[in-house]
Amino acid sequence: MRENGATVADVAKFALREMILTGDLCPGDRVHQDHLSSLLGLSRTPVRSALASLAQDGLLDYESNRGYRVKQISIGNIRGVxxxxxxxxxxxxxxxxxxxxxxxxxxxxxxLVETGDRLLASGELLPDALPEYRKMNVEFHETIMESARNPLLKDFVDRSHNVPLVSDRVILWDDFEIIYRSHNDHRRIAKALRLGDGDRAAALMHEHVYFAGELLVGRLQEDPNLLQDQNHN
Known part of the structure; x- marks a missing residue:
């Protein structure tokens, strides 16, 4: 069965992948096939196929007779990615x-910068606005990646996103000052690219992503259950 050119298994894989990369399913969480089938409104067969495929991609670990868990990743590897x-x-x-x-x-x-302005205009990122902000953030980065016109580079970056906690879908939305700083990075990067200043855009992007990593590592060192706590509030 296909939906807009994608199989039902593809739809299931995309949905589950997003749940992992956004932190809705956190490293170490056990993934229950029956629960996911009910949650996604799909039969067990495409969900089973999606789980096997995500394990091949390195997002899940499979334990014989125990099923799947979201892959755990060390602080050092998070920083490295x-x-x-x-x-x-x-x-x-x-x-x-x-x-x-x-x-x-x-x-x-x-x-996309204007979308961020609108979502942050109240002085906070409200939980209900998080999905749209997350979508904006992902599209901003992907638009620049597509504009580089280098399929190999895009493939390497896509692989780096295919790691729990490292994806640009993870937003620490409880600290508005950090979010606003990140959003202003987008503004400056977009301006530098419009001016054709690749070196400045590159320097801004490097600091933007590196700072996000250091922030996440620091917060996880303070509270290993950070994302579970944030997503369940």
């Missing part, structure tokens, strides 16, 4: 500026 992400996404900014970015794409980046 963010270091890789910061370098690669900075390179994407340089390549995008060098090859030239279409006016429509630059306008889209500005639109």
């Amino acid at each position: 963010f270091e890789i992400r910061s370098t690669l996404e900075a390179l994407a900014c340089r390549l995008a500026a060098r090859t030239g970015i279409a006016a429509s794409v630059l306008d889209r980046l500005d639109d």
Whole structure:
């Protein structure tokens, strides 16, 4: 069965992958097939296929007779992946500026910044606004990556996102000052790209991603259950 060109198993995999990458399912959480089938409104067969595929992708661990768990990752590896992400996404900014970015794409980046402005206008990021803010954040980064026109670079960055806690879908939304700083990074990156200043855009992007990693590592060192606590509030 297909839905808009995707199989039901593809739909299940996408939904489960998002749950892991956003932190709705946290490292170490056991994944129950029957519960997920009910939650997604799908039969067990596509969910079973999705779980097996996500295990192959490295997002889940399978234990014989015990089922699947979200893969756990060490603090050191989280920091290491963010270091890789910061370098690669900075390179994407340089390549995008060098090859030239279409006016429509630059306008889209500005639109995404304006979306963030609207969502943060109240002086806080409300829980109900988090999904839209998360979507905006992901699209901002992906738009720049697409503009670099380097499929291998995009593949490497996609792989770096395919790690629990490291994805750009993870938002520590309880600290508005940090969120607003991150959003202003987007504004400055978009402006630098519009001016064709790839070096400045790259420097801003490197600091943007690296700082996010250091922040997350620091918070997790203080509270290993940070994301569970945040997502269950």
